[in-house]
Amino acid sequence: xNAVEVRGLSRSFDGREILNGVSFTVGHGEVFxxxxxxxxxxxxxxxxxxxxxxxxxxxxxxxxRDLATDDDARAKVGVLFExxxxxxxxSATANLAYYAGLYSMDEPAERxxxxxxxxxxxxxxxxxxxxxxxGMKRRLGIARAILxxxxxxxxxxxxxxxxxxxxxxxxxxxxxxxxxxxxxxxLNSHHLDEVQRICSSVAILAGGRIRAFDSVANLTGARDxxxxxxxxxxxxxxxxxxxxxxxxxFVAGCEPDGRGLHCTLSDxxxxxxxxxxxxxxxxxxxxxRRSSRSLEEIYIEHVGSAGGGA
Amino acid sequence: MxxxxxxxxxxxxxxxxxxxxLITAAIxxxxxxxxxxxxxxxxxxxxxxxxxxxxAAITIPVGIFMGYIFCADAFLREKRDGTIETxxxxxxxxxxxxxxxxxxxxxxxxxxxxxxxxxxxAAISTIxxxxxxxxxxxxxxxxxxxxxxxxxxxxxxxxxQLALGMRENQILGFLLIFGFIFIIIGLQEVAPGGxxxxxxxxxxxxxxxxxxxxxxxxxxxxxxRERIVLTIP
Numbered sequence: 001x002n003a004v005e006v007r008g009l010s011r012s013f014d015g016r017e018i019l020n021g022v023s024f025t026v027g028h029g030e031v032f033x034x035x036x037x038x039x040x041x042x043x044x045x046x047x048x049x050x051x052x053x054x055x056x057x058x059x060x061x062x063x064x065r066d067l068a069t070d071d072d073a074r075a076k077v078g079v080l081f082e083x084x085x086x087x088x089x090x091s092a093t094a095n096l097a098y099y100a101g102l103y104s105m106d107e108p109a110e111r112x113x114x115x116x117x118x119x120x121x122x123x124x125x126x127x128x129x130x131x132x133x134x135g136m137k138r139r140l141g142i143a144r145a146i147l148x149x150x151x152x153x154x155x156x157x158x159x160x161x162x163x164x165x166x167x168x169x170x171x172x173x174x175x176x177x178x179x180x181x182x183x184x185x186x187l188n189s190h191h192l193d194e195v196q197r198i199c200s201s202v203a204i205l206a207g208g209r210i211r212a213f214d215s216v217a218n219l220t221g222a223r224d225x226x227x228x229x230x231x232x233x234x235x236x237x238x239x240x241x242x243x244x245x246x247x248x249x250f251v252a253g254c255e256p257d258g259r260g261l262h263c264t265l266s267d268x269x270x271x272x273x274x275x276x277x278x279x280x281x282x283x284x285x286x287x288x289r290r291s292s293r294s295l296e297e298i299y300i301e302h303v304g305s306a307g308g309g310a
Numbered sequence: 311m312x313x314x315x316x317x318x319x320x321x322x323x324x325x326x327x328x329x330x331x332l333i334t335a336a337i338x339x340x341x342x343x344x345x346x347x348x349x350x351x352x353x354x355x356x357x358x359x360x361x362x363x364x365x366a367a368i369t370i371p372v373g374i375f376m377g378y379i380f381c382a383d384a385f386l387r388e389k390r391d392g393t394i395e396t397x398x399x400x401x402x403x404x405x406x407x408x409x410x411x412x413x414x415x416x417x418x419x420x421x422x423x424x425x426x427x428x429x430x431x432a433a434i435s436t437i438x439x440x441x442x443x444x445x446x447x448x449x450x451x452x453x454x455x456x457x458x459x460x461x462x463x464x465x466x467x468x469x470x471q472l473a474l475g476m477r478e479n480q481i482l483g484f485l486l487i488f489g490f491i492f493i494i495i496g497l498q499e500v501a502p503g504g505x506x507x508x509x510x511x512x513x514x515x516x517x518x519x520x521x522x523x524x525x526x527x528x529x530x531x532x533x534x535r536e537r538i539v540l541t542i543p
Contacts (some may be wrong), residue, residue: 047539050399051399051535052395052398052399052535052536052539053535053536053539053540054536067399068535071401071402071403072401074399074400074401075400075401077399079396079399080396081392081395081396082392083391083392083393083395083396084396085393085395085396085397086393087320087324087393089324089327089328090320090323090324098316098320099400101312101313101316101320102313102316102317102397102400102401102402103400103401104312104313104401
């Protein structure tokens with residue numbers, strides 16, 4: 001059983017189709033990135049998964065249960081929306097203690113202490129949250145979301161509105177939590193770099209449909225479409241080298257790339273043979289670099305540079 | 311039941327920390343009874359029972375308005391800032407969340423109403439030179455009828471604030487307050503003996519108050535998570 005199962009999910013608002021036949025799964029322990037432009041329906045999907053909205057058609061299950069009707073199942077789920085779910089007029093400790101009460105946690109003091117230390121807010125624990133910076137609130141929001149040790153946590157744009165330093169801190173925190181707490185993470189984001197760094201699999205949503213759904217390694221070609229960029233000592237040798245490379249049986253394609261050549265290999269282990277063939281033909285090689293497509297390239301390919309919102 | 315106390319306790323603590331709402335409530339708790347005291351004394355002459363009836367008639371509208379003031383902090387604020395969405399993802403049922411918040415609103419509203427009633431009694435005693443504090447029906451009214459009506463109004467206003475958008479809430483809040491006051495005046499008018507305090511009037515108010523609490527529970531039961539989420543601004 002997967003942590004999240006979505007089959008044929010559709011939903012419209014006022015006759016406008018937001019989701020249309022969306023299907024994907026998230027395995028236990030995965031860090032899953034749900035990508036898409038603004039207005040693509042990412043938050044609507046999360047709200048349906050969390051039981052806050054009803055699906056128009058299709059089925060959704062989280063941990064094998066329907067969160068819309070199963071109050072107890074929600075105790076196994078954590079969530080962080082953009083507003084962090086915190087009261088500005090309460091301290092960090094009081095906010096966490098409140099949620100501990102809602103989750104009927106026994107003796108939560110030690111857990112609260114641990115989490116405040118983990119998110120670096122132990123020394124500000126008794127200050128009102130209203131005095132915190134946006135980044136501090138987000139870190140406290142993450143601590144709140146995992147306070148009750150959920151099996152899966154949904155993070156809706158956790159880096160939104162943060163400066164680069166705070167974004168990195170939040171990103172590191174998600175990785176650390178995923179490792180330490182062994183929980184499934186459903187990350188809703190349009191920060192492609194963030195998703196590529198921390199997610200094991202992604203789904204790209206655009207125009208209400210899933211445009212791509214695979215592991216990050218497969219999507220970026222690191223596994224199925226290995227490629228290398230060969231930089232020659234003399235750029236004028238590119239045409240000759242290209243002629244040699246194109247005769248090699250393990251090369252699927254070769255194109256000029258700056259001072260060198262970008263070669264797509266049909267055999268992932270053929271890079272040494274490629275180097276041997278070029279050196280044997282008398283070409284001087286300055287650098288050979290394994291290359292892969294970035295998630296941004298994949299995203300643009302599926303969504304379009306204009307965003308492609310629904 | 312534990313979560314009910316957690317939610318209600320938090321709302322009460324937040325209400326006590328909201329200086330602007332406390333100041334608004336305190337001004338209303340003092341200004342309204344003092345202004346009303348002259349009218350009550352002039353209308354009742356020197357009769358202590360009639361004066362007690364006048365005080366009873368004032369306290370329920372005061373309590374309802376206090377509930378409205380505190381509802382804005384407990385229900386509307388969390389909807390406006392989106393915190394309610396996170397709360398709806400906890401294992402707490404929507405009904406329990408509503409109940410906890412309604413109680414958390416009703417308790418400070420009731421305390422402020424008792425302060426207001428004390429000011430009213432003190433003002434009338436000073437103006438008319440009559441002691442009404444020992445009227446048993448007035449004490450019964452303050453101890454039972456007023457809290458029931460505050461719970462009913464806080465529950466209904468809270469349910470409406472959860473279910474409606476911001477613009478609709480501005481309109482409906484006032485409609486509910488005036489609706490409640492209209493019901494109270496109407497009940498007192500139709501009661502045998504007319505306006506004032508009597509066992510029959512108190513009985514009618516008690517039954518109507520309990521019916522309104524039941525109606526508030528029924529209304530809150532019709533509010534859905536989807537309705538709340540789709541009306542978050």
